[in-house]
Amino acid sequence: MLTYLDLRGTELGTAELRRTLPRGEVDVAAAIGAVAPVVEDVAARGTAAALDAGQRFDGVRPSTVRVPSAVMREALESLDPEVAEALRTAIERLRAGHSAQHPAGKVAEIAPGGTVSERWIPIERVGLYVPGGRAVYPSSVLMNVVPAQEAGVGSLVVASPPQAEFGGWPHPTILAACVLLGVEEVWAVGGAQAVALMAYGSDASDGEGEGGTGETLEPVDMITGPGNVFVTAAKRLVRSEVGIDSEAGPTEIAVLADDSADPVHVAYDLISQAEHDPMAASVLVTDSEEFAAAVDAEVAARYTHTVNAERVAEALEGRQSGIVLVDDLEEGLRVVDAYAAEHLEVQTRDARAVAARVRNAGAIFVGAYSPVPLGDYAAGSNHVLPTSGSARHSSGLSVYTFLRNVYTIDYDEAALKEIAPTIVALADAEQLPAHGEAIRSRFEDLTAEEQ
Known part of the structure; x- marks a missing residue:
């Protein structure tokens, strides 16, 4: 079923390995033409x-962009208790992993x-996109929200596509996950238009008389x-x-x-990833x-x-998937480093010693x-x-994603005077004499030079 790539007996360099190994391709640039007018329109209206845009692409138009708090509370109240408990457990583990x-x-x-x-300073306001479509992804809510909260982000909004079968609001499980996390601001908007709306916001007067909602969205x-x-093109x-x-x-x-691995385990791991998307x-x-034949x-x-x-078959039979045969484990490590997988088992x-040698x-x-x-849901890591x-x-x-590293430079007079000749010499070498004069003016009277 899987395509074989036999690298035994070859000596491919890194560049050729990157070109040869199976990999999916997404042409983001090709989507720019379709997405740019949507982004520009949202920025304006x-x-x-x-x-x-949502009505045009998805056939859904919620009455407001911001999901009412009553709708969110109802989503949690109607959630299967077993799912609610699973979400709580995953949140607890994620907080433990990210707080560290x-x-x-x-x-x-x-x-x-x-x-x-x-000094590490949190981003002030963050927009977190949670996709809809083939599957429901409450785990994406958790994976985005928890590190932002642990970083100390000032405010955040979750945007997720509206669903016609749920009254034009995002999927109830998405909303329930937001409530469990204490997220109060959720927007019923998806796709490129969600990215644009988060980036540019909207005033109450935007689109007045043209189907606007009168909401102010920061x-x-x-x-x-x-x-x-x-979505990716819009982010670009x-x-x-x-x-x-x-x-x-x-x-x-x-x-x-x-050959010490269990082929059943590996088979299921390959299948489970393939069920995400035909391009997985x-x-x-x-x-x-x-072992390859057994898997x-x-x-x-x-x-x-x-x-x-059907989705699994399309993904596994695509050119992005396959079995790569190598001469030995050493070559296998070189191959996986060249591939730099999102997930590497x-x-x-x-296995611990081998994993410690992986760089990419x-x-x-x-x-x-x-x-x-395990990592998709409840390891405590991020997916x-x-x-x-x-x-x-x-x-x-x-947590690092939502923090900025700001330098603070604090020199007293003696410390600056000691390094001043070095700064002046480098400024003169770069033909930026005013830089040097800004230093010298603190210790010399430059009036005579100006005359």
Whole structure:
């Protein structure tokens, strides 16, 4: 069922490995043309434009953008108690994991009387996007909201697509998760229009007489959260106006395994990732041809029993998925580092030691009892992770995402005077003499030079 890529006996360099390994592609640039008019319209007309776009694309137009508090309370009251308890447990674990991330500010004494310190300041207002569509994602609410709250973000808004079958409001489970987290501001808007509305906000007079709601919606300073290619294109367009977390591509899993792993476990892990999306990538890297064949057979035998079998088949048979055969575990490590997976499972002998050698991955799952679905919901880690190889240079969502590191420079007179010649010399070398004069004026009378 899965396509094989046999790298045994080859000596591919990093650049060729990146080109050769299976990977999904999303052309964000191609979506810009369709998304730009929506973003521009929302920037100009606010809620009227956002609701017009939602009606046009999704056939839904809520009566207000902001979800009434009564609707949110009702969503929690009607939630299956077992699901509510599961959400509470996941929230507790996420808070434990993220509260430990908060960095302490540091002060460095550069010279007697001269210090440079760093201070971590939370983003003032954040917009968190939670997708709808093929599945309901209350876990995305948790993964975005908890680190923002633990960072001390001043205010936040969750935006999620309205659903016709739920009165034009976001899915009740999404709303219930927001209530459990103490989120009071939720917008019933999705897609590119949600991103634009969070970036530009809306005054009560925006779109007056054109279908506006008369709501004042404050813009945000940063937008995070996954979405489809149109959401990603919108984030690209507004990232000069606000900060964004990343441009997320299709979700992906890579499994580095040897013949000590259980082929049934690995098969289910590949299948579970594939059920996210037809473009999801599921990749096995192994040095055992026999183990590869066993996994392939288990995948073929088991995927048809899942509710999302059609979607799974499309993902597993796509060019973004496959089995990569390597000569040995050392080469396997080189391959997974070149691939830089969003999720990497290590199911080998001495898995902890092998995992410790991995450099490039969004999150690393160690051994048979740390599968990716654990991280999706309740490991205490975050599941918003870098995709498309960006784990080589980027990190997953965390408390750090919602903090800014601000330098504070504090020198007294003696400390500045001691370093002044160095600054003047460098300023003159760069032909920026006023920089040097700004320093010298504190210790010399420059009036004679001006005459």
